Amino acid sequence: MEFRNLKKQYQQLKKEIDRVVLNVMSNASYIAGIEVKELEQELASYVGKRHCITCANGTDALSLALMAWKVGIGDVVFVPDFTFFASGEIVSYAGAVPVFVDILKDSYNIDPDKLEEAVQKVKNEGKFRPKAVIAVDLFGLPADYVRIKEICNKYDLMLLEDGAQGFGGMLYGKRACSFGDISTTSFFPAKPLGCYGDGGAVFTDNDEWAELIRSFAVHGKGNNKYDNVRIGMNSRLDTLQAAVLLVKFKAFKKYELVNINEVAGWYGDMLKDNCIGLPEIKEGFYSSFAQYTIKLPKEIDRQRLQKFLNGLEIPSMVYYSKPLHLQKAFTGTESAKACCPVTEDLCKRVLSLPIDPYKTKDDIEEIVKGIGKFILDSKLI
Numbered sequence: 152m153e154f155r156n157l158k159k160q161y162q163q164l165k166k167e168i169d170r171v172v173l174n175v176m177s178n179a180s181y182i183a184g185i186e187v188k189e190l191e192q193e194l195a196s197y198v199g200k201r202h203c204i205t206c207a208n209g210t211d212a213l214s215l216a217l218m219a220w221k222v223g224i225g226d227v228v229f230v231p232d233f234t235f236f237a238s239g240e241i242v243s244y245a246g247a248v249p250v251f252v253d254i255l256k257d258s259y260n261i262d263p264d265k266l267e268e269a270v271q272k273v274k275n276e277g278k279f280r281p282k283a284v285i286a287v288d289l290f291g292l293p294a295d296y297v298r299i300k301e302i303c304n305k306y307d308l309m310l311l312e313d314g315a316q317g318f319g320g321m322l323y324g325k326r327a328c329s330f331g332d333i334s335t336t337s338f339f340p341a342k343p344l345g346c347y348g349d350g351g352a353v354f355t356d357n358d359e360w361a362e363l364i365r366s367f368a369v370h371g372k373g374n375n376k377y378d379n380v381r382i383g384m385n386s387r388l389d390t391l392q393a394a395v396l397l398v399k400f401k402a403f404k405k406y407e408l409v410n411i412n413e414v415a416g417w418y419g420d421m422l423k424d425n426c427i428g429l430p431e432i433k434e435g436f437y438s439s440f441a442q443y444t445i446k447l448p449k450e451i452d453r454q455r456l457q458k459f460l461n462g463l464e465i466p467s468m469v470y471y472s473k474p475l476h477l478q479k480a481f482t483g484t485e486s487a488k489a490c491c492p493v494t495e496d497l498c499k500r501v502l503s504l505p506i507d508p509y510k511t512k513d514d515i516e517e518i519v520k521g522i523g524k525f526i527l528d529s530k531l532i
């Protein structure tokens with residue numbers, strides 16, 4: 152079994168993907184072809200933002216947002232402790248300090264109460280300027296933007312939504328990647344909407360930031376790429392990736408997002424009588440299930456369970472095994488001082504199971520049976 156079956160997806164879409172890829176190759180407009188513009192318009196309209204600027208990957212997308220806000224030395228940016236490294240990395244890369252905040256164990260997303268405490272602490276200490284919050288839509292589920300926005304307004308902080316895993320999710324009928332002052336996503340192959348390489352996008356309603364980001368992404372261009380008015384970078388989505396994404400986006404909207412929610416529903420039904428902690432999707436929230444992540448009870452040896460499942464040819468992954476504040480890259484820095492007991496506990500107990508829109512009920516039954524057998528065997532020992 153595949154953890155995320157991208158081969159099956161390609162087989163399903165092969166005719167159209169092959170056609171558009173060959174078309175780009177014949178047209179030879181490999182950078183900034185019309186497909187890129189078309190994709191940006193479709194994505195902006197889907198999430199409900201005025202601007203979409205595509206770029207080379209989801210990490211650059213985050214960096215471009217911080218560049219537009221001139222985040223740098225002396226600034227603090229609040230980041231959940233339980234996320235992919237890039238969410239914190241880009242803050243340090245910009246010269247600012249990431250302050251890691253604990254998460255809610257039910258949603259895996261940043262805990263608004265802990266966020267407010269962290270903001271007050273930085274303010275009281277007076278050593279750094281609280282500047283922005285990066286909220287991550289982890290595993291496909293939007294963060295609690297109602298509460299987070301209140302805190303951002305109260306303390307005059309910018310809100311950056313890291314929607315790398317969140318594309319397609321919703322909160323009270325509004326799409327993910329629309330909640331931040333700037334929002335970003337990633338088209339890394341295994342994300343909810345993935346391309347055939349690296350890719351990313353930035354979303355905003357703000358005309359000034361949109362123009363700045365377009366410039367930063369192409370060597371700080373002014374009127375053209377040989378008129379350079381600021382220091383930028385080279386971060387573009389190429390035409391081939393845009394063409395692939397246009398095809399995949401159609402399938403995503405038509406059935407993939409619905410299907411993956413159905414698969415998650417099967418997991419929920421079949422696992423509910425176990426001693427396992429299931430992902431909780433609260434009223435008003437809708438997940439795009441970038442991952443299906445369960446919490447194992449303390450008695451279960453995660454590594455042994457993974458080995459056992461592997462023996463049944465069922466892959467599983469640990470997202471994430473280490474809190475960001477304990478990553479070696481942050482040792483000795485201000486960021487390492489975070490206190491995040493929920494994250495530390497979950498890092499020991501989470502397990503992500505195979506999921507994608509093409510899994511069948513039989514696949515899920517096979518996985519759940521395997522887990523059930525392991526639990527039963529463990530208790531007999």
Ligand SMILES: *Cc1c(COP(=O)(O)O)cnc(C)c1O
Binds near residue numbers: 316338350351
């Ligand atoms: C994948 C990911 C990123 C980075 O995206 P890339 O396209 O791989 O650079 C950032 N944040 C989160 C939460 C991610 O999962």
